[in-house]
Amino acid sequence: MSQIEFRNISKDFPGVKALKNINFKIDEGEVIAFLGENGAGKSTLLKIMSGDYQPSHGQIYLNNELVNFSEPKEAIEKGIGVIYQERQILMELSVAENIFMGLIPTRNKLIDKKKLYEQTKDILKKFNMDINPNTKVKNLSIAYQQMIEIIKIYLRNPKVIAFDEPTASLSSKEIDILFDLIEQMKKEKKIIIYVTHRMNEIDKIADKIAIFKDGTLVDIVKKNSVSRFELIKKMVGREINDIYPKKRQNIDKTSPLLEAKSLNNINIKNINFKLYPGEVLGFAGLVGAGRTEVMKVLFGVDKLDSGEIYLDNILYKPKNPKDAINHGVGLCPEDRKTEGIIPELSVLYNTTLAILPKLVNGLFISENQENKIVEKNIKDLNIKTPHKLKKIVELSGGNQQKVILGRWLETNPKVLILDEPTKGIDIGAKSEFYNLINECAKKNMGIIVVSSELPEVLGICDRILVMKNGEIKKELMAEETSEEEILNYAMIERSEIC
Known part of the structure; x- marks a missing residue:
């Protein structure tokens, strides 16, 4: 019987004890969910x-054999595969090359391109993905990039497979495929670890739940043996009965803060909408619907073929992101790793990046001002970092996201665009984020939220625009609609609804 066991695992970083004496076992054919706040370990x-880190203390036993991994390659050879929240793929290589890396078929010591293409096509068909094996990964959506990672690990037939927030970028279609795959792996007696902040996913696939807090293992419980409220209380150390704040009333719709008129380019078609001061406007839809592409136009990343945007009733034509920032528009991007942070630089630098010109005193940046701003953000946004000079890449995903949000709040924007703002963030941090969004709206900031989590869109937005195939299919009032209605417009043609 296959089994993995953690014995007294501890991990210390400078100023932080990330893990403290972790002890538990996982048996074959079992799905155990890891639940805990960002930074819980x-x-x-x-x-x-997986061999990326070595423990400061403790041992791992795989099938009663002590294993020590100095690098990920050794863990892979022992049958351990991990799919991380932050993608580990080579963007300049093709889909086929990424999937079969290390397993590429050869003929006469040369790559057998025909066989590689056919094998990739077969496995993509199994995963219901209609893409060309020769497509460069960099040209795929984030959702498809994540699916490529999952396929790559699955092909290596691991004994232990771990998913770290695998559905954060996936649509409902891809999530269903993934859950079917996990069910199949359970039947194949794999050991499955599943890290998520989404309670409904735990309900669907987990057998047990391991709850972490501040680097310690709080408890392991069987699914459905405790309520969601109890799980959350164990996880965050306090009760969270309603994570969504009370919505603002009587939004002034006399004059729009931002107005889009007939926006068109290669990705979007005839986009028309208004955003009012103090409003939270949601964009819903499946992966590839065109939501992020609209945001890139508003932030000056992508250009228009036709159409006009008005900001405060003045024609707004952002030449680039810097121009958008100067006009009072901020964007927290969907992909924080490649577009949101400068990984090797500090929390301090990543926080003040957008306002550096305002901090210049003579020829130099005022360190005193900069330090005050960063320390205020760390306190106000509850950013878990041992110090402000810590590399941002060494923070958890949720804390990285808080730094990005703090950066844009420091620019005092008129319009703040949040693209999948709570992706990979725990429920306690989500509650904090929602309150921050609400406070920004109270200050008459216009907020646009792009989210694949329908409860989130319904919980924090005033109006919801549903997109499909690059078009806005329907405008809905959040208090008068439902998840089912949003999905109808996101997935089904209008003629089918009627």
């Missing part, structure tokens, strides 16, 4: 299991 334990 979940991803750190996965990185120790």
Whole structure:
């Protein structure tokens, strides 16, 4: 019987004890969900299991054999595969090359391109993905990039497979495929670790739940043995009965803060909408619907073929992101790793990046001002970092996201665009984020939220625009609609609804 066991696993970083004496076992054919706030130690334990980190203390036993991994390659050879929240693929290589890396078929010592193409096509068909194996990964959506990672690990037939927030970028279609795959792997007696902040996913696939807090293992419980409220209380150390704040009333719709008129380019078609001061406007839809592409136009990343945008009733034509920032528009991007942070630089630098010109005193940046701003953000946004000079890449995903949000709040924007703002963030941090969004709206800031989590869109937005195939299919009032109605417009043609 296959089994993995963690014995007294601890991990210390400078100024931080990331894990403290973790002890538990996982048996074959079992799905165990890791639940905990960002920075609770979940991803750190996965990185120790996969050889990315070495423990400061403790041992791992695989099938009663002591294993020590100095690098991920050794863990892979022992049958341990991990799919991280932050993608580990080579963007300049093709889909086929990424999937079969290390397993590429050869003929006469040369790559057998025909066989590689056919094998890739077969596995993509199994995953219901209609893409060309020769497509460069960089040209795929984030959702498809994530699916490529999952396929790559699955092909290596691991004994232990761990998923770290795998559905954060996936649509409902891809999530269904993934859950079917996990069910199949359970039947194949794999050991499955599943890290998520989404309670409904735990309900669907987990057998047990391991709850982490501040680097310790709080408890392991069987699914449905405790209520959601109890799980959350164990996870965050307090009760969270309603994570969504009370919505603002009587939004002034006399004059729009932002108005889009007939926006068109290669990705979007005839986009028309208004955003009012103090409003939270949601954009819903499946992956590839065109939501992010609209945001890139508003932020000056992508250009228009036709159409006009008005900001405060003045024609707004952002030449680039810098121009958008100067006009009072901020964007927290969907992909924080490649578009949101400068990984090797500090929390301090990543926080003040957008306002550096305002901090210049003579020829130099005022360190005193900069320090005050960063320390205020760390306190107000509850950013978990041992100090402001910590590299941002060494923070958890949720804390990275808080730094990005703090950066834009420091620019005092008129319009703040949040593209999947709570992706990979725990429920306690989500509650904090929602309150921050609400406070910004109270200050008459216009907020646009792009989210694949329908409860989130319904919970924090005033109006919801549903997109499909690059078009806005329907405008809905959040208090008068439902998840089912949003999905109808996101998935089904209008003629089918009527």
